[in-house]
Amino acid sequence: MILNTSPTLSSRSGGCTLTGALSVTTHVRDAVSIIHGPKGCAHHNFSLLHATGLDNDLAVIPDLVSSALAESDIVFGGEEALARTILAVCERDVSAVFVLSTCIVDTIGDDVVAVCSREYPVPVIPISTAGFLGGNFQDGVNKALISLAALAEPTQNNGCVNFIGEMNLEYEVEENYAEIARILTLLGLTPGIRFVHNITLDEISELGAAQLNILRDPQLVPVGEYLKDRFGTPFLPSFPTGLSDTLSFIESIAGSCGIDGKRAVGIEQALQAEILADFTDLADSHAVFCGPVSDPMSSRAAQEAADALHIRVGNDQNANALPVHPVVGTAGVKRMLHRWRRSLHA
Amino acid sequence: MKQIALYGKGGIGKSTTSSNLSAALSERGLDILQIGCDPKRDSTRMLMHGRFIPTVMDLVRTQGDTAITLSDVEFPGYNGVRCVEAGGPEPGVGCAGRGIIATFQLLEKFGALKGDVIVYDVLGDVVCGGFAMPMREGYAQEIYLVTSGELMSLYAANNICKAIKRLASRVKSNCRLAGVICNAKGQPKEEELVAEFARQVNSNLIEFIPRDRVVQLAELNRKTVIEYEPASAQAECYRSLAARVMENTRLTIPTPLEIDDLEHLAYSFI
Numbered sequence: 382m383i384l385n386t387s388p389t390l391s392s393r394s395g396g397c398t399l400t401g402a403l404s405v406t407t408h409v410r411d412a413v414s415i416i417h418g419p420k421g422c423a424h425h426n427f428s429l430l431h432a433t434g435l436d437n438d439l440a441v442i443p444d445l446v447s448s449a450l451a452e453s454d455i456v457f458g459g460e461e462a463l464a465r466t467i468l469a470v471c472e473r474d475v476s477a478v479f480v481l482s483t484c485i486v487d488t489i490g491d492d493v494v495a496v497c498s499r500e501y502p503v504p505v506i507p508i509s510t511a512g513f514l515g516g517n518f519q520d521g522v523n524k525a526l527i528s529l530a531a532l533a534e535p536t537q538n539n540g541c542v543n544f545i546g547e548m549n550l551e552y553e554v555e556e557n558y559a560e561i562a563r564i565l566t567l568l569g570l571t572p573g574i575r576f577v578h579n580i581t582l583d584e585i586s587e588l589g590a591a592q593l594n595i596l597r598d599p600q601l602v603p604v605g606e607y608l609k610d611r612f613g614t615p616f617l618p619s620f621p622t623g624l625s626d627t628l629s630f631i632e633s634i635a636g637s638c639g640i641d642g643k644r645a646v647g648i649e650q651a652l653q654a655e656i657l658a659d660f661t662d663l664a665d666s667h668a669v670f671c672g673p674v675s676d677p678m679s680s681r682a683a684q685e686a687a688d689a690l691h692i693r694v695g696n697d698q699n700a701n702a703l704p705v706h707p708v709v710g711t712a713g714v715k716r717m718l719h720r721w722r723r724s725l726h727a
Numbered sequence: 728m729k730q731i732a733l734y735g736k737g738g739i740g741k742s743t744t745s746s747n748l749s750a751a752l753s754e755r756g757l758d759i760l761q762i763g764c765d766p767k768r769d770s771t772r773m774l775m776h777g778r779f780i781p782t783v784m785d786l787v788r789t790q791g792d793t794a795i796t797l798s799d800v801e802f803p804g805y806n807g808v809r810c811v812e813a814g815g816p817e818p819g820v821g822c823a824g825r826g827i828i829a830t831f832q833l834l835e836k837f838g839a840l841k842g843d844v845i846v847y848d849v850l851g852d853v854v855c856g857g858f859a860m861p862m863r864e865g866y867a868q869e870i871y872l873v874t875s876g877e878l879m880s881l882y883a884a885n886n887i888c889k890a891i892k893r894l895a896s897r898v899k900s901n902c903r904l905a906g907v908i909c910n911a912k913g914q915p916k917e918e919e920l921v922a923e924f925a926r927q928v929n930s931n932l933i934e935f936i937p938r939d940r941v942v943q944l945a946e947l948n949r950k951t952v953i954e955y956e957p958a959s960a961q962a963e964c965y966r967s968l969a970a971r972v973m974e975n976t977r978l979t980i981p982t983p984l985e986i987d988d989l990e991h992l993a994y995s996f997i
Contacts, residue, residue, distance in 0.1 A: 452825065452829055453787055453788050454821075455821065455822050455825050456788075456815060456821050456822055456823070456829060457788060457815075457820065457826075458820030460820065489821055490820075491820075
């Protein structure tokens with residue numbers, strides 16, 4: 382049983398398990414996500430996913446359907462309402478149906494797995510996402526990815542490199558993807574599927590074909606382990622953060638794929654030097670780092686860039702506030718330096 | 728208006744006691760409403776001559792709550808006792824506690840909670856907040872525990888004392904323990920044991936109802952004892968209970984026992 386923590390410990394990165402799972406399942410274009418619960422749980426998430434999608438130039442309406450439970454369903458059990466909703470969704474042209482549970486249905490003990498195990502024309506995949514059970518946004522992401530991975534069968538290696546667990550709700554999701562794809566191309570490798578970002582169920586069947594999986598973030602390691610067990614695919618635990626980390630990332634990929642990465646590292650070093658040369662106007666400024674993030678990896682990447690440009694970081698009176706963002710790859714650092722320039726020259 | 732609730736271990740005789748109490752109260756010319764708060768829906772059956780009346784929750788499920796009127800859910804039983812069954816889900820699904828809450832809200836909307844006495848007959852164990860609903864503000868202020876001298880029955884009664892104590896500590900709560908009713912199993916020194924239990928939880932033994940075959944005979948004939956054998960000693964017992972309930976002014980905040988003390992108490996009456 383999950384125990385209550387202090388109400389003062391609300392974490393901005395915690396989030397709801399349901400929302401995390403939906404950030405994955407709604408990116409399967411030919412599937413529908415059913416939220417088994419009161420209709421408000423669907424509406425709230427729909428708004429969030431839709432608004433974030435628009436910010437990322439992904440004008441896709443998230444395909445959410447609510448079982449729209451009312452009080453009588455809570456008293457008598459919501460299983461039949463769920464079965465009706467699944468059947469109604471199956472009438473449409475869909476490849477799969479995801480069923481995500483909410484707090485109330487796990488409180489009253491609806492047997493969602495049993496309802497999903499009945500006969501339907503398409504796969505119906507239950508994902509337990511009741512938030513009060515203690516999981517956070519990331520747990521929802523991981524559960525959804527693992528549930529989806531179970532749909533793919535082991536297959537012939539195609540030599541590609543897959544992207545696992547991209548943060549579909551982050552602002553730079555496309556830029557970050559493009560950066561990793563660029564690095565793979567630099568190494569002569571082919572980018573594989575984006576598991577899961579704007580994808581079809583058919584494409585997911587290629588999941589097991591990759592020679593390497595790259596996780597977006599170390600919190601996805603359980604997903605990486607699952608894929609390794611199921612398909613034998615090794616994984617790297619994270620996209621790279623900052624300049625030197627990007628160089629080691631290139632070496633790690635080369636090592637995993639058994640290729641020589643020296644040339645690619647050399648090209649990347651030259652690119653990084655070229656970028657730093659473009660920002661010499663920032664040299665010798667006084668700065669202090671500020672949000673929006675303060676995770677150790679991002680802070681380290683920011684410090685590294687500041688050192689390379691001889692920016693003095695310290696909290697003195699003349700210090701300019703420099704924003705620290707999560708930066709992926711060399712391109713991420715470049716975007717951060719542009720932001721710094723705007724801050725310093727404002 | 729007096730509102731009382733009977734709580735106790737499952738199978739201890741709450742419905743039998745409630746129905747006979749309601750019947751006895753009605754004989755005094757009082758307007759009585761008995762509400763069965765148990766998905767088993769059999770609280771009022773003896774007052775209704777064996778009929779399972781439609782439950783509030785069944786009607787809500789089939790018709791929606793806007794289409795229901797008071798006459799759909801309230802049925803006149805023996806001697807004009809008004810009978811309501813909350814109902815609820817089939818065993819093993821849904822949330823019966825929420826069903827009780829929904830029923831109470833609907834009865835309030837109908838203005839059904841009126842008369843001289845309302846008798847709430849509540850499911851054995853107060854397993855969740857919903858089953859404590861009858862004890863909340865505006866409903867039953869007087870809680871009667873129905874128990875025999877058996878340890879498990881006393882244990883359940885003691886647990887309900889804990890619930891009353893907790894609710895009584897709330898601001899504006901008038902929920903109090905009104906007494907203990909011993910529905911005897913026929914074990915030796917049973918009355919003394921239950922009386923001592925009642926004293927130790929800061930209450931009184933209100934009535935000792937001996938075990939009598941007439942209760943089973945009345946049930947087999949789908950009647951309360953009051954109706955089936957009005958001249959019997961058992962019927963007189965229920966009338967005495969009715970009189971004591973009407974006179975009772977000793978409402979207390981209970982002092983539940985620790986399990987060791989409860990066992991020790993039961994042991995000392997072997």
